[in-house]
Amino acid sequence: MTQIRAVFSTPWIWSFVGAFVVWLATITFTGGVGGGGMLTAALSLAVFMVIVGVGQMFVITLGPGNVDLSLPANIGLASAVAMTVMNGQDSRIALGILAALASGAAVGAANYMLIWALRIPPIIATLSASFIIHSIDIAFGRGLQIKPPPGFADFTNVQFLGIPVMAMLTVLFTIGAGIALNRMIYGRSVLAIGQNLRAAWLAGVNVGWIRFFTYTLCGMLGGLNGALLAGYFRGANVDIGNEYLLSSIAVVVIGGTSVAGGKANIPGIWGASLFLVLLLTMLNTFGVSAGVRLLLTGLIIVGVITAAGGEKSLR
Amino acid sequence: MTDAVVEPSSSRAANSAARARMLRAMLPALSFALVVIAIAWLNPRAISYFGFSLMLNLAIPIALATIAQMFVIASNELDLSIGTFVGFVGCVTATWLRDAPLVGALILLGSIGVYALLGALIHLRNLPSIVVTLGMSFVWQGLAILTLPTPGGKAPDWLSAIVGFKPPFIPFPILAAIVIALIVHFGLMRTSYGAILRGSGGNPVALGRAGWSILRVKMTLFALAGLFGVLSGMTLVGITTAGDANIGNGYTLLAIAGVILGGGEFVGGRVSPIGAVLGALTLALAASPLLTFMKIPPDWQVAANGVILIVVLAARVLISRRER
Numbered sequence: 001m002t003q004i005r006a007v008f009s010t011p012w013i014w015s016f017v018g019a020f021v022v023w024l025a026t027i028t029f030t031g032g033v034g035g036g037g038m039l040t041a042a043l044s045l046a047v048f049m050v051i052v053g054v055g056q057m058f059v060i061t062l063g064p065g066n067v068d069l070s071l072p073a074n075i076g077l078a079s080a081v082a083m084t085v086m087n088g089q090d091s092r093i094a095l096g097i098l099a100a101l102a103s104g105a106a107v108g109a110a111n112y113m114l115i116w117a118l119r120i121p122p123i124i125a126t127l128s129a130s131f132i133i134h135s136i137d138i139a140f141g142r143g144l145q146i147k148p149p150p151g152f153a154d155f156t157n158v159q160f161l162g163i164p165v166m167a168m169l170t171v172l173f174t175i176g177a178g179i180a181l182n183r184m185i186y187g188r189s190v191l192a193i194g195q196n197l198r199a200a201w202l203a204g205v206n207v208g209w210i211r212f213f214t215y216t217l218c219g220m221l222g223g224l225n226g227a228l229l230a231g232y233f234r235g236a237n238v239d240i241g242n243e244y245l246l247s248s249i250a251v252v253v254i255g256g257t258s259v260a261g262g263k264a265n266i267p268g269i270w271g272a273s274l275f276l277v278l279l280l281t282m283l284n285t286f287g288v289s290a291g292v293r294l295l296l297t298g299l300i301i302v303g304v305i306t307a308a309g310g311e312k313s314l315r
Numbered sequence: 316m317t318d319a320v321v322e323p324s325s326s327r328a329a330n331s332a333a334r335a336r337m338l339r340a341m342l343p344a345l346s347f348a349l350v351v352i353a354i355a356w357l358n359p360r361a362i363s364y365f366g367f368s369l370m371l372n373l374a375i376p377i378a379l380a381t382i383a384q385m386f387v388i389a390s391n392e393l394d395l396s397i398g399t400f401v402g403f404v405g406c407v408t409a410t411w412l413r414d415a416p417l418v419g420a421l422i423l424l425g426s427i428g429v430y431a432l433l434g435a436l437i438h439l440r441n442l443p444s445i446v447v448t449l450g451m452s453f454v455w456q457g458l459a460i461l462t463l464p465t466p467g468g469k470a471p472d473w474l475s476a477i478v479g480f481k482p483p484f485i486p487f488p489i490l491a492a493i494v495i496a497l498i499v500h501f502g503l504m505r506t507s508y509g510a511i512l513r514g515s516g517g518n519p520v521a522l523g524r525a526g527w528s529i530l531r532v533k534m535t536l537f538a539l540a541g542l543f544g545v546l547s548g549m550t551l552v553g554i555t556t557a558g559d560a561n562i563g564n565g566y567t568l569l570a571i572a573g574v575i576l577g578g579g580e581f582v583g584g585r586v587s588p589i590g591a592v593l594g595a596l597t598l599a600l601a602a603s604p605l606l607t608f609m610k611i612p613p614d615w616q617v618a619a620n621g622v623i624l625i626v627v628l629a630a631r632v633l634i635s636r637r638e639r
Contacts, residue, residue: 117632124628131572131617134617249449259445294454298450301453302447
């Protein structure tokens, strides 16, 4: 009994329960048809949310006010950079991914430079940066018609026993992120800064470097996401990352990470991502119009946040 | 705006600090003046009654949305849904408010009520306003699309008449901006309840101990944000004459930028209505007229906003350093 209670008191279990309920509702509606295929598709799409969600989680865990609003612009730019460098050739895939990572890292580093040099809240720093990145992307990536190399496009779609390989790799990645968060000096430092920046500093944590590294890491994950999205959707696009502003923050919060910082949760990001993706799938299956779909998505997000509750404001 | 009070026992250091504070308060006006001077230098003919009317055509809805955002920021929250809310109001204005004015007015009043309830929800459940308002941005956009699936509708005639008003000597957008800035400045900065409202961002605990209901204060601030969001959407449709569910999407970020440009701070209830209006006008001028005169392609308009924001914030850091 106490064990059951322990399971249900973990904050992230609810996101998986929610995802399961949504999935059940959908296959009940279809009469049991396509349940497996739906999960495969959901896993493929959830991967993109998980990757940026992990980056956003590290940033949010740094404490009140830390959030990266430049992810959509970052993802858009990285998708264009990756496609340009790959130039449709299989031999240049690794180079393209490296270029996307570098583009993302540059954005992340620039974000932290603004925060550090101008001593402004991260929200406004990443916001002003995103204005500029967005323009660079429009100027650089407009009319870019380069298709991803066939090998890369196949990789983003390949499945093993009905499970996308990319999802398996992302599970490995999240396990690594979990170890980094809970067992490594870096992760412990992030948590310490989020709980009390001054105490962490007095305890000898190099606050500046950890914050710099975290923003750069989040930027790099955004860059990686841009490259993968361009592969999955067969081409770069300025607006390819737009939905990840909301979803990167939402999966972190729904997944049980504290918006006040200092308390992070990796498994919850998977649960919340699956929940959001399956929710959209369900609304699509029900055949509702675009307006109703947006309306319900918004209401459900607000409802879930309200139910999950919060401790402190993000800022 | 911070009043530069010089203490009687002012040493040289205190004097310099006071000057820095003064400079800081003047920054929004200075950046606005700088953009106007740049435009005048590039194209002297733009500085005229007609030129300003054209260039600042869309500045009034932006200024109103910025004021709405400012009320939310005054209580240490952030509204990421104001843009889609403006779009929703626009759609309602172009359809219901014209065809069935009573229903339209009720919908708009109801949406202000929703804003007040959001303030209550965020306060009572201690929710991160960023996430709640991001969720709400989907709700408003969904409602806007349901109201007006394709761009269209028509602004009510009386609204077009108000927005098309041509006062003598002073262009309408400038006159309207002055009126908005002064009304909000008086209400928020010069009345006792305005001080209470700002106090919810400055020191909510002290405010609560003094017997004020933080819940009521938050609800009031969010309702005011809703009210100015409604005004912004209505004027926007009055100017563009038709509704479009996506018309206001860019306003969310513009409004935040305008508040910060106008000297507002994210925490501590430090906001400035006059600064916010000036910030909005600066962004409106810098985003397109200035770049057009500088022959910079429209691709870089968004970047211009980012650069202006960064330059002004950098200037503020330099001044603040002297303030200490």
